[in-house]
Amino acid sequence: MTEAPVAIAPDVYWIGALDPQLRVFDVILKTANGTTYNAYCVRGATGVAVIDTVKAEYADTFFERLEQVARYDEITVIVLNHLEPDHTGALPELMRRAPQARLYISVKAQLMLKGLLKSEDLSYTPVDTGDTVDLGGRTLTFLNTPFLHWPDTQCTYLNEEALLFSGDVFGCHFCDPRLFNDRVGDFRFSFEYYYQHIMRPFREHVRYGLDLIEPLDLKLIAPAHGPILRDTPRAYVQRYRQLAAPLLHNEAADRAKTLVIFYISSYGNTALMALAVRDGAESIDGVRASLYDLQGGEVTPFVDLIEEADGIVFGSPTINGDAVKPIWDLLSSLAVVNIKDKLGAAFGSYGWTGEAVQMLEDRLRGLKLRVPVAGVRVKLIPTGEELARCHEFGKQLAEHLTGRASRRVIDMSELLKEPSHAQG
Amino acid sequence: MPKANVTFEDIGVTVTVPAGTRLIEISEKVGAGITYGCREGECATCMMKIVSGMENMTERSVLEDKVLQENMASRKHRLACQAQVLGGEIVVRPG
Numbered sequence: 092m093t094e095a096p097v098a099i100a101p102d103v104y105w106i107g108a109l110d111p112q113l114r115v116f117d118v119i120l121k122t123a124n125g126t127t128y129n130a131y132c133v134r135g136a137t138g139v140a141v142i143d144t145v146k147a148e149y150a151d152t153f154f155e156r157l158e159q160v161a162r163y164d165e166i167t168v169i170v171l172n173h174l175e176p177d178h179t180g181a182l183p184e185l186m187r188r189a190p191q192a193r194l195y196i197s198v199k200a201q202l203m204l205k206g207l208l209k210s211e212d213l214s215y216t217p218v219d220t221g222d223t224v225d226l227g228g229r230t231l232t233f234l235n236t237p238f239l240h241w242p243d244t245q246c247t248y249l250n251e252e253a254l255l256f257s258g259d260v261f262g263c264h265f266c267d268p269r270l271f272n273d274r275v276g277d278f279r280f281s282f283e284y285y286y287q288h289i290m291r292p293f294r295e296h297v298r299y300g301l302d303l304i305e306p307l308d309l310k311l312i313a314p315a316h317g318p319i320l321r322d323t324p325r326a327y328v329q330r331y332r333q334l335a336a337p338l339l340h341n342e343a344a345d346r347a348k349t350l351v352i353f354y355i356s357s358y359g360n361t362a363l364m365a366l367a368v369r370d371g372a373e374s375i376d377g378v379r380a381s382l383y384d385l386q387g388g389e390v391t392p393f394v395d396l397i398e399e400a401d402g403i404v405f406g407s408p409t410i411n412g413d414a415v416k417p418i419w420d421l422l423s424s425l426a427v428v429n430i431k432d433k434l435g436a437a438f439g440s441y442g443w444t445g446e447a448v449q450m451l452e453d454r455l456r457g458l459k460l461r462v463p464v465a466g467v468r469v470k471l472i473p474t475g476e477e478l479a480r481c482h483e484f485g486k487q488l489a490e491h492l493t494g495r496a497s498r499r500v501i502d503m504s505e506l507l508k509e510p511s512h513a514q515g
Numbered sequence: 516m517p518k519a520n521v522t523f524e525d526i527g528v529t530v531t532v533p534a535g536t537r538l539i540e541i542s543e544k545v546g547a548g549i550t551y552g553c554r555e556g557e558c559a560t561c562m563m564k565i566v567s568g569m570e571n572m573t574e575r576s577v578l579e580d581k582v583l584q585e586n587m588a589s590r591k592h593r594l595a596c597q598a599q600v601l602g603g604e605i606v607v608r609p610g
Binding site for chain 1: 520522525526527528529530531532533536541544545546548549550585587609
């Protein structure tokens with residue numbers, strides 16, 4: 092069967108590939124009906140542009156479609172909106188077949204391109220927002236949209252057709268050969284799911300990208316995966332704007348920093364500590380502290396809470412030398428939200444050894460949270476004095492959140508006397 | 516022995532250290548949010564930002580310079596496992 096290209100606008104063709112059998116994408120995403128790798132060809136009076144390619148296994152299909160709309164010696168421009176291998180798998184062969192074509196990539200894509208092609212001797216043009224390429228009566232304008240969803244990502248706008256080649260933004264894993272959003276099956280779930288798993292950790296960057304995209308006249312959005320959005324394309328832009336906003340209005344946000352405390356307790360000891368930490372944090376004006384028993388909730392809403400919080404504290408007993416599984420389950424579910432630079436801390440009661448607190452602190456640092464106050468560990472049942480330490484710990488966390496913590500000066504020789512990090 | 520004051524912005528702590536100390540030795544002890552991988556200047560996991568006081572640090576070695584460039588670091592970035600303090604005031608943060 093001949094793989095036919097599909098015209099999506101005058102002299103603009105979809106030349107991508109369908110992958111209906113794919114069920115898991117990039118380890119983290121499921122898809123119940125596969126995906127598409129969308130590539131496009133734009134013909135102008137003096138030049139031809141190829142925008143993105145496909146996953147390597149689908150290169151033959153891509154070239155078959157491309158050859159029906161352009162000769163290789165006509166191709167003057169190759170645009171890579173995103174260098175991930177599902178869009179660049181056919182690039183080396185395309186460069187071999189069309190050696191005269193000039194590569195246009197974002198500034199941040201340069202080192203990735205060298206890594207991808209394993210060559211330092213490459214010729215390309217790095218482009219930024221507002222840079223253009225003329226194809227003869229047709230103009231491609233670049234929009235630098237970093238972290239949607241890699242540092243290198245950009246969008247490319249075909250001025251004369253008001254057509255945005257958006258890369259992964261506005262895409263989804265949904266495979267339907269009818270291609271256009273007004274003809275394919277219901278892909279709304281896939282669209283939302285894709286945002287939640289791919290774009291959500293970068294929502295500040297999504298907002299930045301939308302600021303560039305929203306002013307454009309948009310007749311059609313041609314993403315790198317899933318349906319081509321020709322019916323009400325702006326509705327998908329508006330939906331992204333909604334998705335990139337906080338889930339609910341935080342009524343305390345204007346007057347308070349938010350500290351969420353998650354705990355789990357075998358015999359009520361870590362729970363007692365959690366209450367004291369909460370009370371200590373609440374004793375500082377401008378902090379809203381909230382307490383959650385991990386046994387009473389599920390991971391997803393807790394991830395939502397963490398996304399909006401300024402500080403996160405974990406209270407865990409130590410069982411057989413480790414923090415407990417519900418804590419690790421939550422801590423291994425945070426890749427979908429941005430938590431960098433939030434305040435983190437840990438505490439807990441233990442019976443024998445008490446490793447959990449430091450393990451959690453190390454994990455929080457690994458997730459790029461700042462951990463300014465060393466955690467409190469208590470052997471078995473906390474005394475009044477130990478609960479006072481927990482109260483003080485909560486207070487110190489609140490002081491750090493509100494910028495009231497005093498800076499401390501330590502001599503290295505003091506640090507060397509201690510087995511682990513020695514904060515206040 | 517000359518001393519340097521290294522301030523870790525993320526945790527609000529200043530540590531007074533002897534000249535020649537590598538930043539990794541301090542940040543690990545003090546619990547600053549600089550994480551580590553290979554500790555040999557190859558993986559760039561410990562890349563951090565020198566907020567001020569770059570003149571009080573050793574120069575980049577050829578290896579460190581190569582790794583930083585490969586990771587698209589700015590001129591303000593260093594590897595905590597490679598950079599040593601020489602003296603004076605230095606302010607750093609994870610990054």
